[in-house]
Amino acid sequence: xxxxxxxxxxxxxxxxxxxxxxxxxxxxxxxxxxxxxxxxxxxxxxxxxxxxxxxxxxxxxxxxxxxxxxxxxxxxxxxxx
Numbered sequence: 001x002x003x004x005x006x007x008x009x010x011x012x013x014x015x016x017x018x019x020x021x022x023x024x025x026x027x028x029x030x031x032x033x034x035x036x037x038x039x040x041x042x043x044x045x046x047x048x049x050x051x052x053x054x055x056x057x058x059x060x061x062x063x064x065x066x067x068x069x070x071x072x073x074x075x076x077x078x079x080x081x
Contacts, residue, residue, distance in 0.1 A: 042068070 044052060055067045 051071065052064060052067050055070070056062050056064055061067075061070070
């Protein structure tokens with residue numbers, strides 16, 4: 001049998017404190033994500049949906065967000081800097 005390090009004693013209060021910290025951190029990270037990334041709820045027409053499905057697939061750049069980005073950029077006349 002090998003010697004194993006002694007695990008620290010964790011009190012109930014420590015666990016509650018950690019859970020509160022973890023919840024606060026999750027909420028903080030979610031607020032940061034929402035502030036950083038634009039979210040648009042989009043319901044395409046049947047024709048647009050067919051184009052999106054035709055370009056989507058199981059490959060890099062085949063997710064719906066990338067396909068919609070490519071279509072928007074291709075369709076824009078002037079790309080702002």
